[in-house]
Amino acid sequence: MNVFDCVVVGGGPAGLSASLTLGRARRKIALFDDGTNRNRVTHAAHGFITRDNIKPQEFRELGLKELENYPSITYFHATITAITKAIGNEGFIIKTTDGQEFISEKIILATGIQEIFPFEEVRNFYGKSLFSCPYCDGWEMRDKPLLVLAEKEDHALHMAKLVYNWSKDLVVLTNGGPLSEEGVTALEKRDIKIVVDPIKKLIGDDGYLQAVEFVSGETIKRAGGFVVPSFYRPNHFVEKLGCEVQEDGTAITDGAGRTTEKNIYIAGEMEKSAPSSLINSAASGQNAAASVNMDLTIDRF
Incomplete structure (x- = not known):
């Protein structure tokens, strides 16, 4: 069974940024994405400095290509069907639609939202x-x-x-x-x-x-x-894992991606269940990854 320091769920700008930050910190990372990001329907994305007018698919491919420079990052084009806490709440068991199972010490939820x-x-x-x-x-x-x-x-x-x-x-x-x-x-x-x-x-x-x-x-x-659409999270990981949310659906965090559940972090649009720009989502992913890395450092030092 594959064992990781952190599993990142979602390969949008938040998940890509989080994976890059953790890969550069030499953490063993698994990034899962199934290509259902909501900006895939648009011809071009805007407002991300140096990448203005880029096609969303090209943005994603560039991000994945950069991750290849870091051998501790593994990318899986797969859909996660279940995340459960391991016995004693020490880590998580992750299952995918193709029947694979993974173990991870920490989780970053970054699957975004849908309209x-x-x-x-x-x-x-x-x-x-x-x-x-x-x-x-x-x-x-x-x-x-x-x-x-x-x-x-x-x-x-x-x-x-x-x-x-x-x-x-x-x-x-x-x-x-x-x-x-x-x-x-x-x-x-x-x-x-x-x-x-x-x-x-x-x-x-x-x-x-x-x-x-x-x-x-x-x-x-x-x-x-x-x-003006309304938005929803495309899965129920936040609720099933016991993370507390506010009345408006926003996940309660410490401001740096840590949820109310130990070892579970959240980044990007999934946190507030509201739309965000590429650049803000990427920043959110980096912040959550920095929290993961610091917590791993303290846990193991």
């Missing part, structure tokens, strides 16, 4: 003309006729204020959700149109939006825009 859209057809356009992060994709959508799709008023107002920096030609869609008089006034002061009617369908070709048709029969032309 639930207010209108499921958004998925057909997501990553090409509809996005969730203006900082990531606002520049590419600048000055185009855009929409903001959000069913809750606070989300709609927040996103509209942000997107307005990149385009003044803006329509807010609530897909049937109500807006208060104050909310309507705030948007109309900026000449932002509001449509509260439920959406019937999105019209476009090959992922590029052209128009939105509503149940009322109205149709508006739009070239793209930004949506």
Whole structure:
């Protein structure tokens, strides 16, 4: 059976960064990833200095290639199905879909999150003309006729204020959700149109939006825009391993990746169950790895 100092679950920017840091610290590391990272649907990632406009797959491949320089790191393209505490809570047993088992002293959870859209057809356009992060994709959508799709008023107002920096030609869609008089006034002061009617369908070709048709029969032309999804963790490792979470789903940590369960760490979007930039996720992964390395050092010195 394979025995490791630390298993890193998830090969996004957080997991890659954590693995690199631990590999450079000469720790025996296993990195597991199954290629389901949520940014795989987009053509390019932005905002990571020296890597602006890089394709997500290229970013991942570059990261994995760099890990090859460190012989103590082993990469597995596999899905982990179970993580259980070993007898006496000394380490963990990790099982994969292909029947393999591994033992690790410590675990970093970095599998990220996934989206639930207010209108499921958004998925057909997501990553090409509809996005969730203006900082990531606002520049590419600048000055185009855009929409903001959000069913809750606070989300709609927040996103509209942000997107307005990149385009003044803006329509807010609530897909049937109500807006208060104050909310309507705030948007109309900026000449932002509001449509509260439920959406019937999105019209476009090959992922590029052209128009939105509503149940009322109205149709508006739009070239793209930004949506406010809700997010969830794609697995239940946090809960099953007993890590405490706040009411909003954020994992409780010490600020450096350590959860409330000994030897379990968390990094990247999985910690807050909320979206993050590549560069922030990578930083989170490095911080968690530094905590792992320090704890291993203290345990063994």
